[in-house]
Amino acid sequence: GQIWPIAGPSVLSSAGAHMNAAISFISCVLGRLPWKKLPAYIAGQFLGSFLAAATVYTAGNLTVSGPTGTAGIFATYPAPYMSLLGGFINELICTAMLVLCVLAIYDKNNNAALEGTQALLTGLLVVVLGMTMGMNTGYAINPSRDLPPRLFTAIAGWGLEVFR
Template sequence: MAGANVSTRAGWRATLWGELSAEFLGTFVLISFGDGVVAMAVAALNQSGRGEQIFAASGDWLLIAFGWGLAVTFGIYVAGGISGAHLNPAVTLALAAKRNFPWAKVLPYTLAQIAGAFAGAALVFFNYRDAIASFERVRGITRGMLGGPADSTATFGIFATAPAPYYGAAYAGPLIDQIIGTMFLVLIIFALTDTRNQPPKANIAPFIVGLVVAAIGISFGANAGYAINPARDFGPRLFAWTAGWGEVALPGANYYFWIPIVGPLIGGLCGAVIYDFFIRDVLAARGAVPTEDLETEGQTAKQDPVSSVDESKVSVNVKSVKS
């Protein structure tokens, strides 16, 4: 009877909806802090009388890179215990392809992530709407204008990404950039969560993933803004479209919107395949045993090194595997 009461009280929280709520909130936290730091660097600090000398030029980029790194860390800590804190469709897809994550959950997770990203962008806009409007007024920017002296790409960039001007109308460079950045993200996430490969403890892994994102921003960020996450870009892009940026957001200059979606999905799969080929399969061939199986009731586990771990939920939370 007690068990039935617990089940009744749990309701939707014990179903897939509970996992989706975690993905929504985790991604909401990610975008709130991530887009928030960009709003600080672009529109707020230079008008607030604070930090003009400290955060200037390349300093703004460091502020943004480390702000996004912390944003990822916080999002993972929020959602990791429930869903594994994917927070990124590229990670969800890679886990489905290579770690037995249920394919039936890929689309629901993706939609929850996009919804959380949309909500996070809305919060940032609400909080910084006066700073953004002032920045546009001072710079002669017309929101929604694409090209010309009143171009609004600068303020749109608070929410989503755009390619560097040196790419012109070309797609290949930004697409390759997104593939490379996301390849490194997923490759390192798989390394951090591989119980055969000296994984960090669950309470430190989210921090390391945040450092990985900061490093990608510092090393690969200038070309296309290192979206490396379809939800991170499309959710805020969709919000910006509704908030007045119009064609600057969707479809974007030269229909750019699809690059931060397709590139990360390809890159995530590449990272998963590369890690498994060069590391995971080598560890299995050498007889490496997952750390969680080293002891079972005081006895050394006599289990197959490949099949002994249930990786249907992979997250940086080590009991699953973050994405």
């Protein structure tokens, strides 16, 4: 299958490596990546993110939220005014917008962005998503970037409160 040569943040690298589970999943849905490869891609993404969280961990204050909360260093959490369901819906919409726009930016069969501008446009897309929806939840827009570090914090001492 064809893989988009993206150099934008949290999406794909210039070598075609997927960095976002949502992009990997949609690649399978569209037939651009074989379904049999999806578990390996997601396992690699999750392992890398988990190890990255472990690499920057230092013992100290293990508070999830509030003025002294430190769990937000590793994963994103909804703003105090957001409910858990509201945060989930916010992330779902934001991630869907990311995927839809990335597909449009790299679709050579449908007026794709000018060659060489894709990385810039993808970066601007992430900035715009952050500016418009990021205050609500921190705009993880990448299951591979949020869930594994959250698992790490649960194991490292913050406890199950990281999932609430």
